[in-house]
Amino acid sequence: MAETVEVKRPKTTVTPDEPRKALDFSNLLGDAKRRTQTPIKSLYNLFFLPGMLNLSAGLPHPSTFAFRSLSASVPDGPSSPSSRPLTSMSIPFLPSADSDAINKTIALTHSLQYGTTRGIPAYQAFVRQHTQEIHAPPYADWDVIGTVGNTDALSKAIGLIGSPGDTMLVDEWTYPAAVDTAQSHDVRLGPVSMDEQGMLPDALDQVLTNWTSTYGPDRPVPKMIYLVPTGQNPTGATMPLERRRAIYAQAQKHNLIIFEDDPYYYLQYADYQSPETRDNDHPDAQPGLSGLLPSFLSLDVDGRVIRMDSFSKILAPGSRTGWITASKQFLPYIEFHNETTVQQPSGLSQALLTELLTNVWSHKGWSDYLKQLQFDYFRRRNLFVDLVHRYLDGLADYVVPEAGMFVWLRPRFPQALLAPYPDPAPSSKGQSEAEAAASPKPIMPQVLDAMVEARVMLIPGYFFAGQIDRTERVNAPYLRAAFSFTKPEEFEPALQRLAGVLRQFDCGIE
Amino acid sequence: MAETVEVKRPKTTVTPDEPRKALDFSNLLGDAKRRTQTPIKSLYNLFFLPGMLNLSAGLPHPSTFAFRSLSASVPDGPSSPSSRPLTSMSIPFLPSADSDAINKTIALTHSLQYGTTRGIPAYQAFVRQHTQEIHAPPYADWDVIGTVGNTDALSKAIGLIGSPGDTMLVDEWTYPAAVDTAQSHDVRLGPVSMDEQGMLPDALDQVLTNWTSTYGPDRPVPKMIYLVPTGQNPTGATMPLERRRAIYAQAQKHNLIIFEDDPYYYLQYADYQSPETRDNDHPDAQPGLSGLLPSFLSLDVDGRVIRMDSFSKILAPGSRTGWITASKQFLPYIEFHNETTVQQPSGLSQALLTELLTNVWSHKGWSDYLKQLQFDYFRRRNLFVDLVHRYLDGLADYVVPEAGMFVWLRPRFPQALLAPYPDPAPSSKGQSEAEAAASPKPIMPQVLDAMVEARVMLIPGYFFAGQIDRTERVNAPYLRAAFSFTKPEEFEPALQRLAGVLRQFDCGIE
Structure with a gap:
């Protein structure tokens, strides 16, 4: 069992107004140890001594730069x-x-x-x-x-x-x-x-x-x-x-x-x-x-x-x-x-x-610009969630996002369709070959095929599994929807098509 | 002793007009094996099927980009x-x-x-x-x-x-x-x-x-x-x-x-x-x-x-x-x-x-532009080498460059000054402590100090040694001069100062 780790803070004089220095994390450095300052940089301060005539700088002269002004x-x-x-x-x-x-x-x-x-x-x-x-x-x-x-x-x-x-x-x-x-x-x-x-x-x-x-x-x-x-x-x-x-x-x-x-x-x-x-x-x-x-x-x-x-x-x-x-x-x-x-x-x-x-x-000005940008995303989120509510209620669960570009959908597949890949993290490694052959084909690749057939595209959850072998999560019942790029007028037909796909898989039937 | 390695070329139909394919170097791949295509990219072709309504793209919409035109x-x-x-x-x-x-x-x-x-x-x-x-x-x-x-x-x-x-x-x-x-x-x-x-x-x-x-x-x-x-x-x-x-x-x-x-x-x-x-x-x-x-x-x-x-x-x-x-x-x-x-x-x-x-x-137009750029470097090289010839002949050997920014100088230090760091590649690891203490201080750091004192800066050769422990080459008698960035009117006083430094070290005295 891992112990709670105590970390020593470097000794430093602390005044009430002054924040303390960071803890010493040098013992946690990994490949950082391969990286050191290139020795030539130790000379840089010398280049700028008063009166120095410098034949050190292997730089092109700015007069050779091709861009003479830039505007936007x-x-x-x-x-x-x-x-x-x-x-x-x-x-x-x-x-x-x-x-x-x-x-x-x-x-x-x-x-x-x-x-x-x-x-x-x-x-x-x-x-x-x-x-x-x-x-x-x-x-x-x-x-x-x-x-x-x-x-x-x-x-x-x-x-x-x-x-x-x-x-x-x-x-x-x-x-x-x-x-x-x-x-x-x-x-x-x-x-x-x-x-x-x-x-x-x-x-x-x-x-x-x-x-x-x-x-x-x-x-x-x-x-x-x-x-x-x-x-x-x-x-x-x-x-x-x-x-x-x-x-x-x-x-x-x-x-x-x-x-x-x-x-x-x-x-x-x-x-x-x-x-x-x-x-x-x-x-x-x-x-x-x-x-x-x-x-x-x-x-x-x-x-x-x-x-x-x-x-x-x-x-x-x-x-x-x-x-x-x-x-x-x-x-x-x-x-x-x-x-x-x-x-x-x-x-x-x-x-x-x-x-x-x-x-x-x-x-x-940046804050004002951001309010406008946030408002763009706010309106996209609202429209998308309004339509998810209209077309997917009963077919899928979801959480309304407060930031960013994504809605994570959890279709309500019948429990039988999800076996033998229970959520969370299953592994098929313990299966015998006979058991594997008897297992139904995992559900999410079938859903992907059906979405392609219906011409609506969301990304199945297993592509986002936080592990190297993502196929272990191939039956996790999630779909990622992005509402940032698609034309808003396409939201409604896309969600109608998705609802049709989910019905093919008996989603929402208790 | 290493054998000459035979490499098999993949079988391919070759016509006289058509160059052959590359040899198969897959056996030479190293850390490449850690890198694979992210699985999500396997879906990209699906995004562009005719009629696809795409809720996959986690991209900002171009209407949110802050730069609306660019000119230069x-x-x-x-x-x-x-x-x-x-x-x-x-x-x-x-x-x-x-x-x-x-x-x-x-x-x-x-x-x-x-x-x-x-x-x-x-x-x-x-x-x-x-x-x-x-x-x-x-x-x-x-x-x-x-x-x-x-x-x-x-x-x-x-x-x-x-x-x-x-x-x-x-x-x-x-x-x-x-x-x-x-x-x-x-x-x-x-x-x-x-x-x-x-x-x-x-x-x-x-x-x-x-x-x-x-x-x-x-x-x-x-x-x-x-x-x-x-x-x-x-x-x-x-x-x-x-x-x-x-x-x-x-x-x-x-x-x-x-x-x-x-x-x-x-x-x-x-x-x-x-x-x-x-x-x-x-x-x-x-x-x-x-x-x-x-x-x-x-x-x-x-x-x-x-x-x-x-x-x-x-x-x-x-x-x-x-x-x-x-x-x-x-x-x-x-x-x-x-x-x-x-x-x-x-x-x-x-x-x-x-x-x-x-x-x-x-x-x-690019070729014409390059001729002008090459001419800029050509004139800098000419002026610099003209002056190296005038001020350093007898003090240092050098090769006239045909490209780039650098002249590599080899000052003619008296042989005695270079011991115990003979060129090429020495190692002091075999020395006893007594021998090391008796050795003269390596020459190139002394030259660096003298250049700083004289307010002229070139980079000693050992900073460019092709090995991790560059200090093994600390006595190699080389200096790199760059003529690309310095104002041309500074070439002459810089080389005069350098000549003075090299004379301090008895360069050119047989």
Whole structure:
């Protein structure tokens, strides 16, 4: 049985006003140990000594850069998406911008050059200040680093804490690329049961408390947990504050590093109300930047959260730009990992995003923009759920999402159809060949075939199983519906077709 | 002693006009085996069946994208860099562009969306055609995939062929990030001697032939070799065609996969002539796109080259955009690796680069642009080498580069100063403590201190040693000079200061 782990906090003088430093997690580092600062960087400070004539820099001169200015048209202030007024913004070249200006000015001279592997300084400064304003991490020594999106960020977090043979705990139903990313590091998955509010704290406690008795002494006790706390993919679950606190407490008890992957954080929206009494159908009822749920980072007194934010769902996936917020114990290894991989996000992307967020919109403009975006998702969610209610009531159970893009449906198949793949987690490995031959064909691939036949497409739940061998969950009775991309006028015929498919399988017949 | 390895070519019907398929290298795959296609992708074709109503796509709708159009000013045609006329180019949004248009049109609707992890189709199409025109790989089943630059590409190549404990062969002096990248994969380095034309084929043969007798049977014989064939960093060496052929023959003999990292390929320029008789001082004397040396890829009848190209040195490092060309046996694993990391290069970068190269410049315009760029580097190289000749003749040996950014200097230190760190590759591990204490302080850190004191900065050679423990080469008498970034008017005072430093160490005194 795993013991509760005690972690020593580094000795530090604490004043009442000053948050404490992060706990010392150096004993949890995994493959991070492979990553060190490239020795040549030890020389960088010398390059900038007064009067230095520098024949060191293996960089192209900015006069050779092909892009001499950049401009974009962007939405200016809140309005309906179809009639948003546009404004234009530009990034100048500033060939004579000196190294002092780099911290204040967004100029192609700097943002198109090789640079720090943490992101261009103006981008770092913006996301650092934004993170302070939104999350106010309750420990002293945190910072940010630019990423090319949350999947790469997760790969780097796993490459920091994980080693081959380790296990990453995940929701029972989770983002498929998280499973694939763990696998690419030779890291195994440990699925934990969940309900409509996300992962169950007691289930997490049980998995860890019984780890060694379940898996034997040779399988290392997990030290990392992957969570998508807001509008989770695929279940749409958003963890309320109390659930977040309870999961964080388990992470403290079992000394876990939390990978908080939160791409849908800004896609929180107002409550679902039934159409007859709906009175929140306007942008001002949306949370904007000020009404968002507290993140795990905002609860993180220990410095055990590696939070991953992304502009993919807010500004555009193609920007390939996000950031990690974490303890300064961890960030150097992420930076070294950037040095041997991506270097930093595209300077074109960083320059455009930073100019937009700092100089065109600023905090207030961004909040207004988000309210409009949240309102778009709010209306899609409302329409979709209204229609799910109309066409699927009695055929399937579902939970109304408060954030993100997904509704997780649980069709009411007759119990007989689900055998011999009971939910949760079955395994057919114990079956004899004769038993297997006698078993009915698993239900969900049949449902998939019937959906294709009826020309309506949802993703069967087993594609999201939080384990390498997803086929073990092939009979789990779930379907993921996404309402973010499809034309709203297609919602109704799609759900009518789905209802027809579910009736073919006798759903809802007691 | 390692045997020459025989490799079977897959059976295929060959017609005289048709190049053969690549050899089967599946037995050389390393960590690639950790990477598989995410199962959900098996459904993608179903999404596009006629009449399908799709509730599968977990994508933001393009109407939520913040960038509604993008434009840039770019050089229009060849001219002197200071007076290049600019032209403007734009990327439209095209909200109604359908999926047919995606292959022909560059539109933000598509390039800002999630997409294929190979790059946007128009970008892939451009680099595929360009690769055919420039390199004409002499086997049938090659293709391209977008990357975020050559360092990430190298990391993915190592993650394809390498496994922990493997060895990557490298030049004795090599790009430091290649060493760090190998280390981050727990892959060791095998340095091979070189001369002014790059790696020595006989040395490569000897290292491999004697591998097992040198390192014992437990250290796997290397299956990958890393080369920067053009304007190599740090030595500036460009391998002539005969050297490339000889190295390729060794790769065939010993069944090596070649990682061809060629960021300086387009920075080839006309010969150095002494100032008195110089008659090639104009852009038309530069190679453009048509006069470039054949690459390893262009010699690759077997499909054993993984070539990495980058726009960093041509258009701008901040674009973070390049591409890999390799056999279709290898590319799926790179694509799976992209799926769990970067996804693809920034869509903003890809859209801007593709529009510039295909619609603004096209092949001819790009070639003209390159001639101008090559001429910029040509003039810098000429001025720098003229001054090296004036100030360092007798103090240091050097080779005049034909491509890239670097001059590799070998100061003529008195032999006594170099002991006890003879060149090549020494090791102090055999020394007793008493011997070590009696040894003089290694020379190159002293030279570094003296350069800092004199306010001139070049990088000592040991920072480029092709091995994890670079301090073993701390007394190797080399300095790397970069002439790409420094203001040309600083070349002369910098080299005067360097000459003063070298005289302090009695360089050139027989």
